[in-house]
Amino acid sequence: MKDVARMAGVSTITVSRVLRMPEKVKPATREKVESAVHALGYVPDQIAGSLSSRKTRQVAAVVSTLAGSIFASTVDGLAQSLREHGHELLLGTTEYSSTSEENLIATALSRRPDGLVLTSGDHTPLARRMLAHAGVPVVEVWDIPEAPFDMAVGFSNVEAGRAMTRFLHQTGRRRIAFIGGLHEGDHRGRLRRQGYATALQELGLGPPRSIADPMIVSMVERGARNLGELLERWPDTDAIFCASDSVALGALSEARRRGHAVPEALAIAGFGDFEFAGEFGLGLTTVRIPGYAIGATAGQMIMRRKRGELDAPKIVDLGFEIVRRGSA
Amino acid sequence: MKDVARMAGVSTITVSRVLRMPEKVKPATREKVESAVHALGYVPDQIAGSLSSRKTRQVAAVVSTLAGSIFASTVDGLAQSLREHGHELLLGTTEYSSTSEENLIATALSRRPDGLVLTSGDHTPLARRMLAHAGVPVVEVWDIPEAPFDMAVGFSNVEAGRAMTRFLHQTGRRRIAFIGGLHEGDHRGRLRRQGYATALQELGLGPPRSIADPMIVSMVERGARNLGELLERWPDTDAIFCASDSVALGALSEARRRGHAVPEALAIAGFGDFEFAGEFGLGLTTVRIPGYAIGATAGQMIMRRKRGELDAPKIVDLGFEIVRRGSA
DNA sequence: TTGAAAGCGTTACCAG
DNA sequence: CTGGTAACGCTTTCAA
Secondary structure (H helix, E strand, O other), rough: OOOHHHOOOOOOOHHHHHHHHHOOOOOOHHHHHHHHHHHHEEEOOHHHHHHHHHHEEEEEEEEEEOOOOOOOOHHHHHHHHHOOOOOOOEEOOOOOOOHHHHHHHHHHHHOOOOOOEEOOOOHHHHHHHHHHOOOOEEEEOOOOOOOOOOEEEEOOHHHHHHHHHHHHHOOOOOEEEEEOOOOOOOOHHHHHHHHHHHHHHHHHOOOOEEEOOOOOOOHHHHHHHHHHHHHHHOOOOOOEEOOOHHHHHHHHHHHHOOOOOOOOOOOEEEEEEOOOHHHOOOOEEEEOOOHHHHHHHHHHHHHHOOOOOOOOOOOEOOOOOOOOOOOO | OOHHHHHHHOOOHHHHHHHOHHHHOHHHHHHHHHHHHHOOOOOHHHHHHHHHHOOOOEEEEEEEEOOOOOHHHHHHHHHHHHHHHHOEEEEEEOOOOOHHHHHHHHHHHHOOOOEEEOOOOOOHHHHHHHHHOOOEEEEEEEOOOOOOOOOEEEOHHHHHHHHHHHHHHHOOOEEEEEEEEOOOOOHHHHHHHHHHHHHHHHHOOOOOEEOOOOOOOOOHHHHHHHHHHHHHHHHOOOOOEEEEHHHHHHHHHHHHHOOOOHHHHHOEOOEEHHHHOOOOOOOOEEEEEEEHHHHHHHHHHHHHHOOOOOOOOHHHHHOOOEEEOOOO
């Protein structure tokens, strides 16, 4: 910056002003500075700027994994909305729980982000303490917790599970099963299953029929294998609600392989409305979640908070939508 | 840090040492400091640390998009390997080209990352200048460019396109088409198509039969629609190589809808080996790309460079693999 | 409209 | 093994 200042014949603070508030500088001066910046290929050092201004223009996100079509679009939406406001995304994945969320939150906080986006459901007491102490805006996404830490945007996973189960009931199904859930630390998956169980009870459809095998890593394979186990144990099942569209794909393929007519004999529903679920692909009946919008909204909420807007909502329920296609 | 130092009765630099190189501090002193850190809930400020040490422990990645199963696993692998080395990932997406790569590189560089991972193929002259000027380790991923800027890890897209085309030829196909490619700025997709065209020529299979419609955003829908157009124009086509598995899914569905026997009458091959392509799902013949490994390797290469390892390879070809399943 | 000086919270460097 | 001092490259604050 000193070099630029010298070349333009001004002081460094003027260079700084040209870069951040060009309208505050006389056009003639501004041009001199701008051409010096260009000539020198100068790129300001945000690290120094952040230290000085106490603002990082960086927002951290802690996600379990990017694989499996679940969070990718949310991260996409978040990155996009931050970008529109001149902010950057710092991404941490807990992946295979090689690192705890607690750990990730600590390192994220050490970067002094202007905001934090969390996808996990429950936080340890230490994590909550660190968050409280940091005084950073926090947005929990992909579920509306009963007691949000700060802000939250998403939908009710319990309601979503309940809604799809009731939908299957409405279409005439009575022996409804749930497969593919319960992988380690999947808080939201458990909530969906809970919604399923609740609906069964409300409708008087008997006890849950549920298969899960956390050992199978591939969701598609899990769907195929769980379907087998399920039909062995409850051969009269007439509808299957799958924990995700990937699971549903595996179940659908396996059902066809075994000669079960879908949806006539067996209805199969998924969750997520992944790319492959649509009309031109599988034609899977599923629950659509506004993943991209969740991320984009989370970003906007942090930006509004930063601007000091007090009337901004703290909880945003973006809902979900049952999408009926051919499979159920 | 001053508070911690005062509480422990030492100087700030000793606190700093306890945090970064505990073994260099006498156990008794260390314990005093550690308990002060704990008591005060002190979280060091990496911003200040970075400014002082000229190291950010942050690596930036510029990706076109996270949607569509292509780069998500690579970003996952990168985040994971960085994490193992105590580094963080800074993510930028060019998404819908609302922001140019050039722009993203500039903002990434302004964070003074310890490394930069690029997924795009070609860079503007200004981008190259900024990169050169920054003197940061750069890894280009998902293709091995003829003239890499610095380091590269991936595979040859041209060879991959060529290999699948030759594979289809080996299985007896003679009228091979290519669909779904050419979305804006898709450098690597073009390279694959080029490999396809080269193979046709080598094998004497006539001119390329290729359909693309950049206006259709959904890849699955594009596959379905392009298949229609293709069969209208070249009804005798006996094999279709799709630009991605998503496109292949759309094509497969549409082919079945139209009553074409796959693979008997029409072979369909994809690219990417997405989750849904596998044995338990679609059973799609495709090209498997080691996406996660590409990301993980990129991270490792930057770490090695940082450590000053001079014997480290600059170009790593992770190859690809033709995976034969039922569709071709 | 521009500038000088004083930090921002750490780490590097050199002593002791 | 520990500490004092001077950066790191900006922005803030206050003056002119």
